[in-house]
Amino acid sequence: MAAVAVATRWWLLLMLSAAELGVAPAPQPPNILLLLMDDMGWGDLGVYGEPSRETPNLDQMAAQGMLFPNFYTANPLCSPSYTPQEIVGGIPDSELLLPALLKGAGYASKIVGKWHLGHRPQFHPLKHGFDEWFGSPNCHFGPYDNKARPNIPVYRDQEMVGRFYEEFPINLKTGEANLTQIYLQEALEFIQRQQAAHRPFFLYWAVDATHAPVYASKPFLGTSQRGRYGDAIRELDDSVGRILRLLRDLGIAENTFVFFTSDNGAALISAPRQGGSNGPFLCGKQTTFEGGMREPAIAWWPGHIPAGQVSHQLGSIMDLFTTSLSLAGLEPPRDRAIDGLDLLPAMLQGHLTDRPIFYYRGNTLMAVTLGLYKAHFWTWTNSWEEFKQGIDFCPGQNVSGVTTHSQEEHTKLPLIFHLGRDPGERFPLSIASIEYLDALRRITPVVQQHQEALVPGQPQLNVCNRAVMNWAPPGCEKLGKCLTPPESVPEKCSWPH
Amino acid sequence: MAAVAVATRWWLLLMLSAAELGVAPAPQPPNILLLLMDDMGWGDLGVYGEPSRETPNLDQMAAQGMLFPNFYTANPLCSPSYTPQEIVGGIPDSELLLPALLKGAGYASKIVGKWHLGHRPQFHPLKHGFDEWFGSPNCHFGPYDNKARPNIPVYRDQEMVGRFYEEFPINLKTGEANLTQIYLQEALEFIQRQQAAHRPFFLYWAVDATHAPVYASKPFLGTSQRGRYGDAIRELDDSVGRILRLLRDLGIAENTFVFFTSDNGAALISAPRQGGSNGPFLCGKQTTFEGGMREPAIAWWPGHIPAGQVSHQLGSIMDLFTTSLSLAGLEPPRDRAIDGLDLLPAMLQGHLTDRPIFYYRGNTLMAVTLGLYKAHFWTWTNSWEEFKQGIDFCPGQNVSGVTTHSQEEHTKLPLIFHLGRDPGERFPLSIASIEYLDALRRITPVVQQHQEALVPGQPQLNVCNRAVMNWAPPGCEKLGKCLTPPESVPEKCSWPH
Numbered sequence: 006m007a008a009v010a011v012a013t014r015w016w017l018l019l020m021l022s023a024a025e026l027g028v029a030p031a032p033q034p035p036n037i038l039l040l041l042m043d044d045m046g047w048g049d050l051g052v053y054g055e056p057s058r059e060t061p062n063l064d065q066m067a068a069q070g071m072l073f074p075n076f077y078t079a080n081p082l083c084s085p086s087y088t089p090q091e092i093v094g095g096i097p098d099s100e101l102l103l104p105a106l107l108k109g110a111g112y113a114s115k116i117v118g119k120w121h122l123g124h125r126p127q128f129h130p131l132k133h134g135f136d137e138w139f140g141s142p143n144c145h146f147g148p149y150d151n152k153a154r155p156n157i158p159v160y161r162d163q164e165m166v167g168r169f170y171e172e173f174p175i176n177l178k179t180g181e182a183n184l185t186q187i188y189l190q191e192a193l194e195f196i197q198r199q200q201a202a203h204r205p206f207f208l209y210w211a212v213d214a215t216h217a218p219v220y221a222s223k224p225f226l227g228t229s230q231r232g233r234y235g236d237a238i239r240e241l242d243d244s245v246g247r248i249l250r251l252l253r254d255l256g257i258a259e260n261t262f263v264f265f266t267s268d269n270g271a272a273l274i275s276a277p278r279q280g281g282s283n284g285p286f287l288c289g290k291q292t293t294f295e296g297g298m299r300e301p302a303i304a305w306w307p308g309h310i311p312a313g314q315v316s317h318q319l320g321s322i323m324d325l326f327t328t329s330l331s332l333a334g335l336e337p338p339r340d341r342a343i344d345g346l347d348l349l350p351a352m353l354q355g356h357l358t359d360r361p362i363f364y365y366r367g368n369t370l371m372a373v374t375l376g377l378y379k380a381h382f383w384t385w386t387n388s389w390e391e392f393k394q395g396i397d398f399c400p401g402q403n404v405s406g407v408t409t410h411s412q413e414e415h416t417k418l419p420l421i422f423h424l425g426r427d428p429g430e431r432f433p434l435s436i437a438s439i440e441y442l443d444a445l446r447r448i449t450p451v452v453q454q455h456q457e458a459l460v461p462g463q464p465q466l467n468v469c470n471r472a473v474m475n476w477a478p479p480g481c482e483k484l485g486k487c488l489t490p491p492e493s494v495p496e497k498c499s500w501p502h
Numbered sequence: 503m504a505a506v507a508v509a510t511r512w513w514l515l516l517m518l519s520a521a522e523l524g525v526a527p528a529p530q531p532p533n534i535l536l537l538l539m540d541d542m543g544w545g546d547l548g549v550y551g552e553p554s555r556e557t558p559n560l561d562q563m564a565a566q567g568m569l570f571p572n573f574y575t576a577n578p579l580c581s582p583s584y585t586p587q588e589i590v591g592g593i594p595d596s597e598l599l600l601p602a603l604l605k606g607a608g609y610a611s612k613i614v615g616k617w618h619l620g621h622r623p624q625f626h627p628l629k630h631g632f633d634e635w636f637g638s639p640n641c642h643f644g645p646y647d648n649k650a651r652p653n654i655p656v657y658r659d660q661e662m663v664g665r666f667y668e669e670f671p672i673n674l675k676t677g678e679a680n681l682t683q684i685y686l687q688e689a690l691e692f693i694q695r696q697q698a699a700h701r702p703f704f705l706y707w708a709v710d711a712t713h714a715p716v717y718a719s720k721p722f723l724g725t726s727q728r729g730r731y732g733d734a735i736r737e738l739d740d741s742v743g744r745i746l747r748l749l750r751d752l753g754i755a756e757n758t759f760v761f762f763t764s765d766n767g768a769a770l771i772s773a774p775r776q777g778g779s780n781g782p783f784l785c786g787k788q789t790t791f792e793g794g795m796r797e798p799a800i801a802w803w804p805g806h807i808p809a810g811q812v813s814h815q816l817g818s819i820m821d822l823f824t825t826s827l828s829l830a831g832l833e834p835p836r837d838r839a840i841d842g843l844d845l846l847p848a849m850l851q852g853h854l855t856d857r858p859i860f861y862y863r864g865n866t867l868m869a870v871t872l873g874l875y876k877a878h879f880w881t882w883t884n885s886w887e888e889f890k891q892g893i894d895f896c897p898g899q900n901v902s903g904v905t906t907h908s909q910e911e912h913t914k915l916p917l918i919f920h921l922g923r924d925p926g927e928r929f930p931l932s933i934a935s936i937e938y939l940d941a942l943r944r945i946t947p948v949v950q951q952h953q954e955a956l957v958p959g960q961p962q963l964n965v966c967n968r969a970v971m972n973w974a975p976p977g978c979e980k981l982g983k984c985l986t987p988p989e990s991v992p993e994k995c996s997w998p999h
Contacts, residue, residue: 048782053551054550054552058812230874231922232920234923278923377727400901401899404898423729424553425726432774
């Protein structure tokens with residue numbers, strides 16, 4: 006098993022060092038389009054039961070493609086959104102990202118939206134395999150005063166083109182921002198350009214309108230039954246519809262693999278005005294209950310993936326790495342363990358592979374799902390201290406002994422749930438039941454093997470320094486937007502959840 | 503407004519006395535098929551987000567028809583299932599049921615399944631307008647010993663043909679029972695026979711496999727990811743598929759209006775093995791939270807209702823009465839107020855009508871929904887006494903001040919929720935907000951008008967007598983299945999919820 010990294014985006018994009026690769030590109034590999042939402046929950050799509058049913062384009066994408074109701078992220082939060090600009094570290098050079106590998110099969114690669122693998126220049130997308138970038142290195146928090154803390158820059162490729170709340174305004178009062186429209190245009194333009202050049206492309210569309218502070222452009226504001234969060238969803242849904250329509254119009258739909266998912270469960274702490282829905286599942290972002298890590302997921306590839314299907318394959322966002330390589334006719338590197346599964350057999354032949362899903366929080370293995378059984382080795386929502394301050398990751402939900410506010414150990418006798426009968430994790434199996442013992446007997450060796458094979462990752466995010474913040478990003482001189490950094494004072498830092 | 507009755511089935515089928523009717527039958531009225539599930543929850547269908555997605559036929563019915571995400575029952579329980587065989591009363595002769603009215607347009611009518619409007623012969627379906635009946639007058643509880651309590655009889659038309667757990671076995675240990683298959687055959691045979699006779703028909707298919715004790719026939723047992731409850735769902739889904747297929751095969755699909763719904767929310771008290779899912783909604787059966795009264799609902803009428811549509815019309819099971827009359831070209835009677843809305847404008851033209859939904863528990867108006875706002879005048883799940891015994895209508899859910907175990911009055915300042923942003927009723931609006939005041943200003947006159955116009959119903963279920971139980975139903979002599987009733991001792995009785 007490869008290192009247990011801390012961030013969803015890391016899992017999605019990296020996990021390879023620049024070693025020799027078994028490269029064997031196919032003649033005309035399909036384009037690959039990953040649509041990664043930010044803090045969108047499993048229950049936010051009509052096709053997943055959202056009562057307002059305001060995602061006609063995504064619902065249609067599912068009707069034309071394959072729905073994965075049991076698809077998971079690798080971590081219940083995108084840690085960078087909780088690690089501020091003081092962070093010194095970022096993606097190490099020893100890791101080789103998906104776009105770098107896809108170059109071996111002739112792909113042009115672009116990231117649109119949030120990067121979050123390090124905001125200092127050496128960590129930027131173009132240093133790690135992407136050909137193009139439009140977006141930000143950090144979350145769109147703010148506005149900041151540019152004194153104690155600079156506003157987050159927006160980049161085109163290697164240079165900044167402005168800052169959030171300045172050249173790229175976000176009106177926190179009205180929720181108005183044109184960012185999704187800008188990200189959409191970047192995507193459409195890139196697709197058209199690559200198509201004209203007859204070049205296969207990899208587009209990573211990492212938009213963040215559903216991450217608090219949620220935003221939408223004027224035509225979408227006030228249009229949702231769900232308030233501003235729903236306005237953001239509607240604009241993203243509309244954008245996905247436009248992207249898929251362009252693929253059809255250009256005649257490349259049958260040669261473009263599109264996958265839609267999200268980076269972690271809905272942030273219930275921001276609900277209902279700034280957070281989404283995890284449907285019938287327990288809790289949300291930050292937790293290792295289903296609401297924190299089960300994601301909406303749709304695969305779309307007309308003419309290849311059969312229309313209107315549902316796959317009960319347990320899937321992971323890490324699989325998108327492996328699956329993308331497989332699509333490109335590339336083999337994963339052999340110099341390290343790879344956790345991702347190639348989902349093409351599930352997508353193309355309806356094949357199901359028995360595999361576990363691991364739920365981590367920091368370095369702690371909190372839970373595992375195998376088949377329909379989920380075992381919790383640790384339970385924890387957040388601390389009593391936080392909870393008493395009104396920070397609630399499970400509003401309205403309270404399962405005695407399960408949604409605990411202290412870190413409860415169950416490593417000897419895990420809490421086991423049957424996710425088919427009890428997707429909401431409300432009714433732990435009796436430890437005296439035969440069903441419990443059978444489930445535990447199957448789970449135990451899988452966890453043992455995982456723990457024995459695990460290669461711990463190197464922490465990258467535990468040194469801070471206010472001097473490394475986005476004071477003077479590349480390109481700031483041309484814009485006259487350079488700020489003066491404070492004195493360099495490196496210090497150890499850590500992040501609670 | 504008409505009387506506030508106590509039972510969903512009452513609302514569905516009656517509400518008219520035998521007065522002069524403005525009858526104007528259309529030349530070829532469509533057949534009407536009402537598929538009423540028992541204790542099935544909003545969240546139990548794939549199309550409503552159930553993660554196992556085991557209802558392909560119902561999902562397809564929705565894809566070919568119209569989905570109503572905001573459809574409500576009239577009461578959070580089918581009271582007869584909670585009123586035992588001792589009940590003396592039943593449906594009064596002064597009430598004229600839908601099948602009796604449809605006779606005016608030449609319809610043949612059949613009920614298959616649970617009646618529950620009185621088990622004594624004078625209350626039976628054929629005395630109240632149905633031409634045929636196959637099913638039981640009470641819930642399939644048991645087995646009883648036929649001494650303190652007789653087993654529930656199963657009728658064909660006016661005479662019993664056996665009893666549950668005897669001629670119609672239900673294996674409580676394995677969950678095996680052939681009842682759904684029998685009910686399916688009764689439906690298919692009736693449809694074929696009416697079609698051959700070129701007679702319009704009304705079929706009320708009131709099946710109960712998802713009411714505890716849940717059951718399924720052998721081919722379906724063990725096939726669901728969701729356990730036995732899911733097996734029952736799968737068999738019902740398969741049955742609906744067969745019924746719709748027969749309509750197509752007979753060439754009468756375009757002349758048959760089909761409506762699928764359920765009588766109340768999933769019985770979470772029986773979850774996870776014997777109860778279903780209310781998706782993202784709060785609590786379940788017995789309560790006036792959304793989980794207790796919002797129902798799955800699909801309208802299907804190929805060539806008339808456009809395919810794949812979603813209607814946000816607030817709908818009520820009472821509307822099926824009015825809508826059915828409209829389909830038959832009949833006018834509702836003018837000698838009394840009728841609460842039901844004709845849904846055909848919503849179904850055929852996408853028209854939306856602003857109307858309230860009232861949530862009653864007994865005679866108490868607990869809540870009202872108007873547009874996207876729901877106001878609770880009273881909150882109550884169940885009593886502390888029951889709750890301490892482990893009876894929980896909201897397992898795993900706890901919204902402070904909302905899911906109360908005492909009857910909390912809020913008539914002066916109701917708790918108001920925005921069901922678009924907060925379908926789970928977790929975040930009451932601040933009473934100091936402008937939004938709260940605006941919502942209250944709109945709701946108050948609607949409730950006042952409702953209360954002023956309300957004509958209270960006559961209670962029918964508050965006299966009991968052990969002598970009236972199903973000891974010697976009509977037809978028992980032929981079968982040698984008559985039991986000796988005890989002495990007649992009428993007494994007052996009442997039912998808690």
